[in-house]
Amino acid sequence: MTKIIVPTDFSGNSKAGIRFAIQWAKQVRADLLFLHVLYFPGQGQPGESTEQQVEKAIASARLKLTRFVNGIYHQMNTQPGKHSFLVAEGISPDLVILDQGRKLPGIGYICISTRGAGRINKILGTNTGNLIIKSDVPVIAVPASYKTKPINRLLYASDFNDLQNEFELVRTVANELRIPIIIYHKSGKKELIARKELENMALFKTFKYGLKLHIQEKNGNNSIVKNIQNAINEIKPSITVMFTNQNRGFFQKLLLTSKAENLSFNLTAPLLVFKKR
Numbered sequence: 001m002t003k004i005i006v007p008t009d010f011s012g013n014s015k016a017g018i019r020f021a022i023q024w025a026k027q028v029r030a031d032l033l034f035l036h037v038l039y040f041p042g043q044g045q046p047g048e049s050t051e052q053q054v055e056k057a058i059a060s061a062r063l064k065l066t067r068f069v070n071g072i073y074h075q076m077n078t079q080p081g082k083h084s085f086l087v088a089e090g091i092s093p094d095l096v097i098l099d100q101g102r103k104l105p106g107i108g109y110i111c112i113s114t115r116g117a118g119r120i121n122k123i124l125g126t127n128t129g130n131l132i133i134k135s136d137v138p139v140i141a142v143p144a145s146y147k148t149k150p151i152n153r154l155l156y157a158s159d160f161n162d163l164q165n166e167f168e169l170v171r172t173v174a175n176e177l178r179i180p181i182i183i184y185h186k187s188g189k190k191e192l193i194a195r196k197e198l199e200n201m202a203l204f205k206t207f208k209y210g211l212k213l214h215i216q217e218k219n220g221n222n223s224i225v226k227n228i229q230n231a232i233n234e235i236k237p238s239i240t241v242m243f244t245n246q247n248r249g250f251f252q253k254l255l256l257t258s259k260a261e262n263l264s265f266n267l268t269a270p271l272l273v274f275k276k277r
Contacts, residue, residue: 002031155231
């Protein structure tokens with residue numbers, strides 16, 4: 001059974017990621033781990049040890065986490081499936097989430113809300129953006145505006161590099177959800193010629209839930225991210241899948257965010273990001 005880490009800071013914006021994870025678990029056998037990162041400043045009752053203060057703070061946060069999540073299940077009128085709660089102490093939420101994703105067994109995804117970012121935060125990094133460019137575990141970024149609905153269509157935004165291997169991961173996701181795949185690619189004229197060849201590839205003949213190619217000729221006026229956003233608005237997928245290259249130098253990351261990270265700042269639909277090989 002796939003286990004999904006679902007972080008929350010108890011804010012209204014964080015509810016979107018929880019709602020999407022619950023919907024995912026309704027359609028796929030998944031174990032949800034609701035996580036809250038607790039920052040403890042070390043100010044407790046006089047006479048108590050630091051350990052006692054931390055234990056009290058964690059117990060209080062765990063109770064709040066339980067009530068917060070149960071309230072969302074109630075609002076969704078959904079019977080809770082297999083799930084658990086974890087409060088982990090730390091200063092930086094993204095680093096704690098990354099650590100939990102590495103050390104806990106069976107983690108398949110991290111599902112987190114995103115509410116966009118201003119120009120400065122795009123450079124310095126949001127929790128969601130940091131996870132996308134650092135996590136070995138695939139990250140699902142869910143816009144704060146997300147409304148619960150069935151996950152019934154997957155858009156795979158591909159650059160056609162390593163298509164065979166990437167599609168195997170995409171197909172695994174779509175098979176679990178039992179939903180069709182639309183492969184989107186913005187291409188030049190030479191790549192358009194390869195369309196028939198791609199359609200005849202074995203990978204297209206082995207997926208039983210429906211698969212389509214959506215290839216458009218490049219328009220130099222739009223950025224790649226803008227083209228993908230336009231495709232999302234046109235196709236209206238339940239989830240978009242991308243692969244991001246994490247092996248970029250510091251100055252590259254500072255001056256040019258990855259396409260997946262950039263897109264996560266302006267989401268209109270949930271985005272699933274895999275680490276590119």
